[in-house]
Amino acid sequence: MEVQRAKISAVGHFLPEDRLTNFDLEKLVETNDEWIRTRTGISERRILKDPDKATSYMATKAAQEALDAAGVSAEEIDIVIVATVTPDYMFPATACLVQEKLGAKNAFAFDISAACSGFIYALTTGASFIQGRTANKVLVIGADKMSSILDYTDRTTCILFGDGAGAVLLEASEDETGVIDSIHYTEGDVNCGLYQPAGGSLRPATHETVDARMHSIRQDGRAVFKKATMGMADVSSEIMKKNNLTADDVAWLVPHQANLRIIDATANRMGISSEKVMINIGRYGNTTAATIPLCLYDWKDQLNKGDNLVLAAFGGGFTWGAVYVKWSL
Numbered sequence: 012m013e014v015q016r017a018k019i020s021a022v023g024h025f026l027p028e029d030r031l032t033n034f035d036l037e038k039l040v041e042t043n044d045e046w047i048r049t050r051t052g053i054s055e056r057r058i059l060k061d062p063d064k065a066t067s068y069m070a071t072k073a074a075q076e077a078l079d080a081a082g083v084s085a086e087e088i089d090i091v092i093v094a095t096v097t098p099d100y101m102f103p104a105t106a107c108l109v110q111e112k113l114g115a116k117n118a119f120a121f122d123i124s125a126a127c128s129g130f131i132y133a134l135t136t137g138a139s140f141i142q143g144r145t146a147n148k149v150l151v152i153g154a155d156k157m158s159s160i161l162d163y164t165d166r167t168t169c170i171l172f173g174d175g176a177g178a179v180l181l182e183a184s185e186d187e188t189g190v191i192d193s194i195h196y197t198e199g200d201v202n203c204g205l206y207q208p209a210g211g212s213l214r215p216a217t218h219e220t221v222d223a224r225m226h227s228i229r230q231d232g233r234a235v236f237k238k239a240t241m242g243m244a245d246v247s248s249e250i251m252k253k254n255n256l257t258a259d260d261v262a263w264l265v266p267h268q269a270n271l272r273i274i275d276a277t278a279n280r281m282g283i284s285s286e287k288v289m290i291n292i293g294r295y296g297n298t299t300a301a302t303i304p305l306c307l308y309d310w311k312d313q314l315n316k317g318d319n320l321v322l323a324a325f326g327g328g329f330t331w332g333a334v335y336v337k338w339s340l
């Protein structure tokens with residue numbers, strides 16, 4: 012049987028209006044704008060302040076925008092996949108809430124938990140259903156309300172993250188464009204280098220866990236930085252070699268936006284010049300599963316059909332990987 016590729020046929024996004032600048036953070040913790048900008052590349056991030064809105068709200072907005080752009084109705088969707096580590100609830104899955112909010116009544120829905128690699132894990136998963144001809148239209152969404160799990164007294168984490176959502180619609184490709192190849196890795200983080208200590212079945216919520224701020228992100232920043240730099244750079248050059256792509260062949264690197272220095276190291280290893288790297292970390296910070304679709308959204312008007320894109324991410328888990336996409340629009 013001929014290979015059936017999955018193409019990205021539309022992109023959508025959602026960003027909350029409220030901005031949290033480095034100068035705002037100076038008032039919360041012992042930090043300063045210059046330190047944050049030079050160490051991370053971040054100037055401001057968006058925060059979803061409305062306490063009655065969460066990840067499913069942002070995910071639904073992003074998905075609806077993608078559906079509208081493609082002129083596809085929610086009833087036509089076969090699968091809704093949401094990548095997130097900040098689900099509205101432990102269960103049901105956020106994707107189930109999004110399915111209901113969109114009115115995607117013919118779709119089944121599930122979440123993927125792969126932290127900052129969530130979107131590329133979900134993209135590979137969604138594309139596989141189309142490649143296997145068990146689905147025709149799949150919504151792949153990366154969404155995180157990181158402000159809900161940040162400790163705004165911890166300067167080593169609260170400066171890094173923001174809230175947002177991005178979505179792509181996957182459909183069967185009629186030509187050679189679409190998702191061409193994926194490489195994914197996992198290395199179980201048994202030493203807890205990047206995690207949320209409480210709220211799961213190991214440490215359910217108690218007064219003690221709340222008092223000890225154990226429901227917020229903890230990380231060993233230096234260790235994660237080293238692993239992320241190696242992981243993203245290695246896997247990006249690996250997917251280029253595997254597909255015989257030279258630096259000239261790659262139109263864009265679409266990197267997870269965790270730290271500008273990690274992005275620069277990845278581009279250097281690939282031999283790609285900075286003009287071909289999508290970077291919006293300065294405006295949004297690290298929105299976890301949303302960073303890559305937010306880049307695709309911001310750059311969509313500059314992309315041409317047939318452009319070779321390398322999407323690369325590293326995240327908690329530890330999880331990392333790269334996806335080679337030939338742009339279809």
Ligand SMILES: CC(C)(COP(=O)(O)OP(=O)(O)OC[C@H]1O[C@@H](n2cnc3c(N)ncnc32)[C@H](O)[C@@H]1OP(=O)(O)O)[C@@H](O)C(=O)NCCC(=O)NCCS
Pocket residue numbers: 041042043046047050051127166167170171205230232233235236239269270297325326327
């Ligand atoms: C967190 C991170 C920005 C810190 O940058 P760094 O260059 O590694 O800085 P270090 O942790 O070595 O800290 C350097 C100094 O700055 C201080 N510092 C930490 N956060 C600070 C802040 N917000 N403002 C000012 N100073 C800060 C540290 O206390 C340390 O001080 P010391 O030398 O007196 O001990 C960086 O490690 C990083 O980006 N790690 C990856 C995190 C990540 O991306 N996580 C998500 C995974 S996808």
